Amino acid sequence: MPIRPENRGRYPKNWPEISLTIRTERAAGRCECHGECGRDTHTGRCPNRNGGTAYGTGSRVVLTVAHLDHTPENCHPDNLRAMCQGCHLHYDRDHHRQTAAATRRAAVEAAGQLTFATPAGPA
16 A cells, blocks of 8 residues: 555655565565455455455555554554555454544534534433
């Protein structure tokens, strides 16, 4: 997945080497997802291989590296997983929803709009 410009500083300088090592040496060019993506489309390890044809869609597979805790600063190998773009996007979907909502909230507040807080319950 491309790194968003606002997040580039969160990745270590040697991120390209770390990513390449995970994708080529450890994963041998194959998606390492064993269902953690939640797609429920494969049993066992995902069959997608970098540069190949993605099962189900026929698109070209691009192997990426996912941070399992969504923290780019944490590049410990146990926190990294080589994933095809489909698994990676699916794995990150809830995180993307949360960050998108926070970005929208911040934009509304910056524009001087009021936000409604949900009540905490009976006092």
